[in-house]
Amino acid sequence: MAKKTSGGLLLYDRKGDTPRLLVAHPGGPFFSKRDEGWWSIPKGEPEEGEEIFDAAIREFEEETGLRPKGPYVELGDVVQRNGKRVFAWGFEGEWEDGRIPECNEITLEFPKGSGKLWTFPEIDQAKLLSPENAKRKLREEQRPFIDRLLAILQEEGGLR
Secondary structure: OOOOEEEEEEEEEOOOOOOEEEEEEEOOOOOOOOOOOOEEOOEEOOOOOOOHHHHHHHHHHHHHOOOOOOOEEEEEEEEOOOOOEEEEEEEEOOOOOOOOOOOOEEEEEOOOOOOOEEEEEOEEEEEEEOHHHHHHHEOHHHHHHHHHHHHHHHHOOOOO
């Protein structure tokens, strides 16, 4: 059986002394008390016949309510502990501090095996954070995306 793949976008802004990066906290009861190491870039799996980059754009919009606009920089891929391969692209954009994501809702059985279905937002928070704080919040496997983006921005002379 093939492992799953996801595509995601890493929004950044350069308004301050250092770039800030958008990371998202998953919604739902399982994640309500989980913080550092549990956040993610907005991402998701491609639908049948959909290219991974197109899935990244669609998922970003579905999870944040914000339509992303390029240009995009390729950040490569990582493999998470669960075997899922995540591809990512960075793009410069804006996110209003304190904005609550307008995202899709999902329905899951919780607790598993209970027969009780709960509906909740895919993500319940999204924040622009410094690279250091974003790394602390992100899943460990996704942290290389930040380093790769910062290296590209440095190379382009886009860091102050």
